[in-house]
Amino acid sequence: MADGEPNHHPLDSARDRETTAQIRARFHALNQSRLALAQMSLSERQCDALRLLPLLLHINHPRLPGFCGTAVPSGISQFDPDPHQLQLARKITPGFRYGGTRNRSNQLAALYVMGSVGTVAQGAHSDMDFWVCCESSVGPDDRQQLTDKTQRLSQWASGLGLEWHFFVMDADAFARGTLQTLTTESSGSAQHFLLLDEFYRSAILLAGQEPLWWYMNAANRARYSEQRALFQKTRFLREEQWLDFGPVCDVPPEEFVSAAVWQLYKAISSPHKSLLKLWLLEVYLGRYPQVLTLADKMKLLVYAGNFHPESLDPYLLLLQELTDYFVSRKEFDRLELMRQCFYVKLAKRYRDLTKPHHAPLRNALDEWLWNPIDFEHLDNMHQWNAQQVINERRKLTHELTNSYRHLLHMARTTSPNLELAHEDIGVLGRKLFASFERSSGKIERINMGISSDLQARYLLIEQEQNQWCLYITNRRWEKTRTPLIGHGQLAFVLLWAYCNGVLTPQSRLRWLTESAHQDLRPWLRCMTSLPLLPWHEARHDAFTRKASAELWVVLVNDPGHLPDFSFYSDRPETDPLNTSAGSLIRHLQLITRNSWGEIHWHNLGDSLAELIARFGDQQPRPGQMEVRSLSRVAATLIEQRLSQLLQRLHSLVDARLLLVNGDQIILWDGADSGGFDSVDALFCHLAKPRQRKTPWQLDNPDHLPDNLILLRGPAQFQTEGLQVFYRITGQHAEVLVHDECGSMVHFRTSYYQRDNLLKPLHHFLRAIVQRLPLDQHRWLFGIIPIQFYQWHDTGRWQQQHATSDISRLPLGRLHIAVLDMNDAPTAPGQWRLQAWLDHQAIEGEPMCRAIAAAVLACRSSGERYPVHITDLEIDACKRSLPVLGQLQSSHYLTVKVQLEAAINSAMQAL
Template structure:
């Protein structure tokens, strides 16, 4: 990697620089660094990328109809931006012929515009986004913010048309320093999850595109506090703060931020696993050296402002690699170090590679003593198939979770209260739970960023009976049947039941419309298996819908549902076509007057609101009732009905009759729960294996409470507000706060199985949240679930106009409600 050479400072006398002189010296050094980084960013990149990079400041500074991204009345203008700053060769490409840009006369809204992240580093690729901090200090009204966001969306769209991704972050330095978070967690915004670590990344990688300089970069480290240095300089008239952007220093770096920052990196690891693995390991190395954490941004600044000659790369990603390498080497964790290097190499090798970067990476590879086989495997990542992709994902997940576990142990060691706000913890935990948590019935999905195409030309589903060295169940092998092979050792995937195995192969893209499917089984024929796969492909898309963050504030209710009947265990297979059957709806669960059920198996596949793919398999005499009870429990009260519901019957006989009956029962179950059609329906009595069962469809009672034997029908009274019952999700410890008029409050506590307890409390709720979080951590100390993401969730009941709504504790909705209540006093 090409380094930046900084010449030694030659002084005419031995006296120290005045603060003003120090600023002038620092300006020259920072200018050299930014020029160095811009050259690296633009070198060998596409013309489209260079055009976007150079014109972004102009599109933010000007707002004329002749320019892209014009929005009437939108805030615009960057401090000290001049027409001569415009790249003439670029601006002429987007302006009408002979059009002259007029002078910008209105006051500038924005203090500065900066790009940060991997831009200009060895890991910048043709796929790298441009992450832009757009800084402002003036108050913007709701209307102005709306118009500004419109303009920024138009700028992003213009860049997308040129195949460049741009992300804007509106930053108010004053609010940032005061920890005033005006945004909850979103796909790109980290809410309160990290503060100083975000600032560390900004300071170590920022390139000023236009506007004011970044003050912290120009002020050397000193025994005096950063704020004291500034106060003295202002007092001596050597510093005008209005000419600078200042996000503050790291004097208030909080221990609790390690927890939130680790959650955020795990979350980002869903889309960018290799980059996040590097960053979370950096956090771990920072924690190891607490409280003498040597932040990269501080190291860069010390070298940059040194008066000695320096020859240094100033590459934030190379420095992350060096710091984590030293940390893992000291701990003798060489396997994790090798995995880190794999992540770094893959991150740097994405997209088009110029010769300078390739040479720098090969120099690193030689130092790592990698053999040709390993290098070839990583270079061929685009051609990886399912086995290699699974191995790589397992490595990545373990690397991420091991750092997370270590940071949790660090938090416990120092008895840390997480600085992350409760609502941000909830939303991040729920997303991480949906991706990383292993629960029964869940289909593990391969990250699409690991390999492009996992489809196989041929696959064989093999049913195996219990043996001395084999588990009974279903095995998938990625080739056609062979005369002799051991499916249990050469298989790609094993599952206890066929439905889950097919779902795993389908949703991971292993089987597609072109895959040749084979079968080795005594329980199902190949035509039926192929029909099941076709039904799945035609009615359940593999591509998950884009999940909105508000979805994470709701229970993980069913979004798409498939119900299969008698796929494997079909009681009608053993009957002749001439067998006389009573096909009336009431007795259709039974074969004539016999004790044998006509439904031998029901399997359920569904995608929930958190985009998890879940399966459930039912066999036995009461299979239909248990399946209906399960569906009822997963359809939350007053929620929207699933977007798609499909029932498929694979019975040899009575196929259409069974299909019609199950469709009707599933439909009634859903509509009663969602309240979309039925308000009250008469109960229906079904004869199932010699017993009469009442199936009561009632919009006020859960099906699980009312499927009882006829002799013992009972109804449970709700002991908590109905809204809590409708909202609660299994798998989490949940706390719901309900305020009383005297300032006290109830806490409804639901465990992971949704069992309820209620407590009367007074005092500070925020302290209660911290105490409960610490209590949870202590109770789980030393347990194997330290990498689990089912941390406590906290919610607030809001009463407005005789209605109750539930929102995350300390969320924007909660804060706005409290402000409204305060104003009404």
């Protein structure tokens, strides 16, 4: 307790022992008055818990709340429990005896409670933020034990209807700028001086050492260190009686911006309170660089002789500060919004402010000259319907974003080289993105802690100008002027209404549309069975990394998007992706929830390929996936087939899967998945370069179309090296080369005889593999195996073993070097080429025509059967090719096919 009684004479800083004692008496008087006000808002049991808290931290007793071991740091400096505290401990633990801590060193410096406690803003449900200040000698492990104890105390308080948050603080470290890690409740490095300003003006000392800040002259903050040194030298107070968090210095512009980002994040759940703090930042930044804070103003008033809690209430000081600011700027609309936010933050009814200690607040509210209806409207905010909540949210978010932009502009004007590179700011930015960013298909959360229940008893859906509009109505079906939401897709409207708690199973829904009536019952049944509500609150650590899928719901065949269709099959092995009626998957929708708590809806139409591509990008786990069919047509069959397919995709690690869905070909290849409307488009994709060879699978080989039959080869023969798969169809041969990295080059060529097809191809492959970089760990002595397989109409492959005989057959050697593709690889007739036929250089232009003429001149029969290149150089044009690090066989084969087509075309023209 303070020495002596406080008086009201003006004081300077603590320049002598008498002045120091008077300052101490005044702050202690203010502290005790605010503590008494804090207890007026609590029940008897809650008051007892608050009184007992210092003792619970002072000692470690196994039968008292919060105990988690005798090694937890304890002993609060300058604290001895009073008889009332000991009596409360005995009520909890009969027979409790306090032995004191004289033989132990105190490891805790002080205990404070800060925020709205003991102010006009404290309500029955206000939370309390405690600073448990430990000595600098307490190590990290001991601090963690102390944190564990405070968490147990929070749980104990929760059972009493109290919301307690504890922050283990080291005053010396805080003064040096070492801040806590960002959490849901702690602003981390986002705030330092601004947090200190709030602490100094609102903290109530419950036990332990006093803030040195009480004794430092507020009118001369720049000499804080000098004043501290003098204070230590004169020893007006013993050094163990105070602790130092440092001064509230001139706040740097960077902190204004980071603090604004923090307040935007807090606005997700408490927008009115956050706006008040954002506006205060605006006031402060407008005074930069000499920022006189509210804490400094409060201390100046105490030094002037005013230490009455009603005139030093932090929230009433804030109200006056903001009022003066908006009036001076003649921003009366913002002034009115500020008053509304202040009243909502109070969480008290105007008509209930009848007790004597309510007089300062009621007097302040009376100055607004509001009508009682205005107060009553805000008193009933918890009962507002969705339309009112949307309007309020729109107004608040507009002011939140505008205020932030204004702060950012002011900060950049003040500090042109403003830099924000804190990791904490990145985390907060992701949280803001998840909560406020609007994007296509994202379900916007409209209730920012405004109303307690948005359920609408009567809802009306109406189709207006290609949009589905949802209205709140009454039992006479009289709709509101504006819809709650309008969207081109009915499913999105329903999902939005359900996720925001507007549409519930108890809601009555009426349908007004010119089109045929749609049955919404399948949709409603489906939504109510999905684990979407209550709204997912993301963990803080989730924002330290990229958002990941936590729930994947695939909805198939929404009746609202489909014309009537029917299907019947008594064959249990029927594949719904490929039936006589085509694919039974006619419409797909996807609902996702990610680790940031965002819910998205996607209309995929009939594109199973897009669903699979999204699966490859997001990679949901099997337990996070659900498939629901909204139509009764083969519902169970479709759900089972899609569920099995998605589970199979998840199990495919570094593997590719090909499936056919009706007329669409779909390739699963992780993040490179996609759908193809033609076989040519698929083979063009398969020819792209790859890093390495991966397993190849077919989803349902029995339903593979005839024009994809060669793809059975790579699925059946997964070996190293190169494999050549071919089949003969009349006078043509179809060839697929699976190269050493897994790329597949497909082409068709005229067929005369087997040797004419295989001999030049084998020679070409042997020539180009000599040009490839050798991996001695992969290939035996640098020899890359090449295998040939022929498809027979009997439905089987036959390996060709006569490759050695093939290589001994006589062959005209056509060697071509591509010097430049002129950035036009699709026009080989324009490329710059050099060519040799049986080691003789070929001259002439255009080169493709000259090559054709030279080959034709060597044929005694004069037949114009296809020309085959036996060797190829493409290093000079590597920059024109899609290369992943180095050239591979598929590059050579792709260029070979294009050049041969141009040469053969030129030969036919001769």
